[in-house]
Amino acid sequence: MPSRRAILAGLAAATALPRAGWADAGAPSHVTAALDKSGAFALYGLRPDGALAFRVPLPARGHAAAVHPTAPEAVAFARRPGTFALVLDCQSGAVLGELTSPPGRHFYGHGAFSRDGTRLYTTENIVDTGEGRISIWSRSEGYRRIGDFPSGGIGPHEVIRIPGTTRLAIANGGIRTHPATGRDKLNLDTMRPNLTIAAEDGTHLDTAGVPDAMHQNSLRHITARADGLVACAFQWQGDAFDSPTLLALYRAGQGLDFIPFDDAVTRQMVGYAGSVALSSDGTGLAVTSPRGGLVVSVDIATRASTIARRPDICGVAPGSDAIIATDGLGQVHRLSDRLQPLASHPLAFDNHLVAI
Amino acid sequence: MRLTLAALALCLPTAALSDVARAVESEILPGFERFATATAALDTAAQASCTGPELEAAYNDAFDAWIGVSHVVFGPIEDQGLTLSFAYWPDPKNQTGKTLGRLIADEDPVAADPATYGDVSVAAQGFFALERMLYEPPGTGDYACTLTQAIAATLAANAASVTTAWSDFAGVVTSAGADGNTRFKSDEEARRAIYTALSTGLEFIHDQRLARPLGTFDRPRPTRAEARRSGRSLRNVTEALRALQALSVAFSDDPTPNLDAAYERAFTRIAAIDSPDFSGVSNPGQRLRIEALQVDVKEIQIETINEIGAAMGLSAGFNALDGD
Numbered sequence: 001m002p003s004r005r006a007i008l009a010g011l012a013a014a015t016a017l018p019r020a021g022w023a024d025a026g027a028p029s030h031v032t033a034a035l036d037k038s039g040a041f042a043l044y045g046l047r048p049d050g051a052l053a054f055r056v057p058l059p060a061r062g063h064a065a066a067v068h069p070t071a072p073e074a075v076a077f078a079r080r081p082g083t084f085a086l087v088l089d090c091q092s093g094a095v096l097g098e099l100t101s102p103p104g105r106h107f108y109g110h111g112a113f114s115r116d117g118t119r120l121y122t123t124e125n126i127v128d129t130g131e132g133r134i135s136i137w138s139r140s141e142g143y144r145r146i147g148d149f150p151s152g153g154i155g156p157h158e159v160i161r162i163p164g165t166t167r168l169a170i171a172n173g174g175i176r177t178h179p180a181t182g183r184d185k186l187n188l189d190t191m192r193p194n195l196t197i198a199a200e201d202g203t204h205l206d207t208a209g210v211p212d213a214m215h216q217n218s219l220r221h222i223t224a225r226a227d228g229l230v231a232c233a234f235q236w237q238g239d240a241f242d243s244p245t246l247l248a249l250y251r252a253g254q255g256l257d258f259i260p261f262d263d264a265v266t267r268q269m270v271g272y273a274g275s276v277a278l279s280s281d282g283t284g285l286a287v288t289s290p291r292g293g294l295v296v297s298v299d300i301a302t303r304a305s306t307i308a309r310r311p312d313i314c315g316v317a318p319g320s321d322a323i324i325a326t327d328g329l330g331q332v333h334r335l336s337d338r339l340q341p342l343a344s345h346p347l348a349f350d351n352h353l354v355a356i
Numbered sequence: 357m358r359l360t361l362a363a364l365a366l367c368l369p370t371a372a373l374s375d376v377a378r379a380v381e382s383e384i385l386p387g388f389e390r391f392a393t394a395t396a397a398l399d400t401a402a403q404a405s406c407t408g409p410e411l412e413a414a415y416n417d418a419f420d421a422w423i424g425v426s427h428v429v430f431g432p433i434e435d436q437g438l439t440l441s442f443a444y445w446p447d448p449k450n451q452t453g454k455t456l457g458r459l460i461a462d463e464d465p466v467a468a469d470p471a472t473y474g475d476v477s478v479a480a481q482g483f484f485a486l487e488r489m490l491y492e493p494p495g496t497g498d499y500a501c502t503l504t505q506a507i508a509a510t511l512a513a514n515a516a517s518v519t520t521a522w523s524d525f526a527g528v529v530t531s532a533g534a535d536g537n538t539r540f541k542s543d544e545e546a547r548r549a550i551y552t553a554l555s556t557g558l559e560f561i562h563d564q565r566l567a568r569p570l571g572t573f574d575r576p577r578p579t580r581a582e583a584r585r586s587g588r589s590l591r592n593v594t595e596a597l598r599a600l601q602a603l604s605v606a607f608s609d610d611p612t613p614n615l616d617a618a619y620e621r622a623f624t625r626i627a628a629i630d631s632p633d634f635s636g637v638s639n640p641g642q643r644l645r646i647e648a649l650q651v652d653v654k655e656i657q658i659e660t661i662n663e664i665g666a667a668m669g670l671s672a673g674f675n676a677l678d679g680d
Contacts, residue, residue, distance in 0.1 A: 328674030
């Protein structure tokens with residue numbers, strides 16, 4: 001009887017080259033970083049039923065991952081202000097390469113691939129000046145860094161590609177930090193967050209800033225629909241009991257359209273939205289508040305919202321017929337009109353769940 | 357045989373009670389009963405007279421009872437969406453003052469019907485709305501009296517509602533992990549809910565009740581003190597610490613010597629603070645003591661993590677604390 005290793009090796013040989021698809025990695029539908037009970041950090045693949053598809057060890061706490069559009073390859077980022085990102089083969093668990101942020105810079109924990117999958121974009125901070133930059137890395141050259149361009153603001157946190165397009169959306173959080181002072185926020189009085197839309201070559205196409213009255217609403221996490229709608233989740237830096245709404249929708253040339261929630265819901269979010277996801281049909285979205293232990297579902301057409309509660313819920317991503325959510329207690333949920341448990345693991349799922 | 361049975365009978369009531377059941381049955385349920393009774397008395401007092409010392413005494417009793425359960429938001433309070441209806445604070449935009457002012461200016465007829473007063477903005481409901489009406493009334497006369505009575509009646513009705521719901525919900529909590537219990541799928545989930553009530557209750561004392569009025573040394577913020585109008589700022593801290601300590605004792609399986617000592621230090625400190633409304637944050641001598649109390653509360657938070665959370669294998673939220 002052949003060993004498991006031999007079977008896996010055979011499978012890999014049979015299917016890996018030259019263009020292995022995602023189905024080969026145990027058919028995962030999502031990836032997420034997590035902490036296990038022994039204190040080890042890893043990147044996990046999740047199947048549509050919530051079962052674990054693969055596990056790839058990480059050297060430190062992860063944050064999010066950029067998933068290649070076609071190959072079973074993901075780039076997992078260290079948590080801010082990390083300086084490493086690992087390129088992982090999600091079939092074999094092999095580390096294919098490592099990205100290190102350029103000297104004098106650090107990553108923010110997010111990245112995105114170009115439409116054709118040949119380039120990776122990463123959000124970075126130039127420590128000395130606080131300027132936000134997007135680096136470009138060439139996949140075919142072993143992720144060699146081939147250039148960069150301005151992110152359009154300070155503290156670029158998440159970069160995504162608008163599906164089906166060659167346009168990038170960049171969430172400039174507006175907050176300056178310096179590794180010497182950890183996560184201390186150095187410019188709360190003057191911060192100016194914005195959403196910047198850029199072409200894959202770095203040309204800026206549009207910028208949508210937050211209104212003056214809520215300039216401390218830090219844009220952190222975004223997700224986009226193929227028609228260019230970008231859902232934006234914020235983290236309020238002022239008094240949590242004076243928090244404005246933490247969700248806005250961007251449409252090209254129309255700026256940010258803030259979606260109000262009930263006062264009681266906004267207060268329970270404690271000024272902090274963790275993740276945001278659109279449903280796969282694009283009609284709804286979910287925004288999580290791990291501090292409030294709740295997820296708000298929004299119907300985009302009517303702007304009506306409903307809440308469901310679960311302690312430490314944070315990761316959300318589209319699933320085939322409903323949004324999938326993960327929490328710090330190891331639960332995977334399907335979000336319909338309520339949270340339905342899909343699977344439970346002895347893990348603490350990290351902030352972000354990424355759909356493949 | 358007889359002896360064995362007797363011994364069993366003696367042992368069972370305590371030995372069979374889990375940490376969760378002890379917390380629910382010896383603290384949470386009696387706390388809600390007290391809350392319902394005290395708010396009913398407050399309502400009775402308000403209907404008898406919408407101002408005066410008797411109403412104020414009933415108000416203070418009811419507020420004490422609320423502080424006794426205000427950290428137990430999981431379950432009926434949250435399910436019925438009543439957290440803010442009981443206590444709308446902090447209120448940095450003065451929503452309570454503005455909303456009450458508007459109701460009074462318009463003589464809004466909504467106050468005439470206590471059955472529907474619960475539909476008005478939560479900022480005009482609960483203990484902080486009533487505090488305004490009693491201690492810094494934005495208006496007087498018949499309408500203000502009607503408004504006071506409506507707030508008291510709604511408060512009592514809401515308190516009765518969550519208390520009734522708790523008598524069922526208690527069974528849901530104590531049957532955590534049983535087949536068909538979709539709310540608490542394991543003992544750990546129920547334990548976590550109670551532990552979260554403890555830790556967020558302590559955090560609220562430290563970060564809101566104490567930190568808001570303290571502000572900074574150069575800029576103390578006495579008008580940000582909770583319930584300063586009724587002179588209850590310090591009393592709320594004291595009552596909250598008492599309730600949280602009692603819940604900790606009921607909940608914990610093991611002795612908690614460091615936690616006990618930390619609570620004692622805080623109570624000793626409180627006895628030395630002569631500023632019921634925390635206006636003393638602007639006075640260097642009093643300020644020092646209030647700052648020291650905040651440090652004591654931090655110690656309680658730390659020992660709660662060490663002696664209760666860690667002992668039960670519970671930690672605070674992985675993502676909730678991440679801040680990214």
